[in-house]
Amino acid sequence: MMKTTVATAALLAAIWLAATPASAQDAAAGEKSFAKCRACHQVGETAKNVIGPALNGLFGRQSGTVEGYSYSPANKNAGIPWDDASFAAYIKDPKAKMPGTKMVFAGIKNDKEITDLTAYLKQFGADGKKL
DSSP: OHHHHHHHHHHHHHHHHHHOOTOOOHHHHHHGGGGGTTTTOSSSOOOOSSSOOOOTOTTTBBTOOOOOOOOOHHHHOOOOOOHHHHHHHHHHHHHHHSOOOOOOOOOOOOOHHHHHHHHHTTBTTTOBBBO
């Protein structure tokens, strides 16, 4: 009976590990990465537009649509729906993805860092509260 229980537990653990992506998103690591963004952007319940727009509720909205922020025409007219793929392409090289953007950030080239940053930002709803 004991051997069956141990074997079943081992099998379940193996199935769980196989189903877990090797590069799972890490919101805590993403928060550290956000330090690169913090000079221009804010998130959270008290976030405001500063040099760049507040990033609350970023995923699922269109580019250039944060109320009260003065976007470049390039950003206002891009019509990019922010999702994992569009954000990753943009944050790797903002000026290449959106010529004419005001964003002067050089970009994040590391895919794992981008997925972690994505996980961190996805925690914040449009009201700035963590989901």
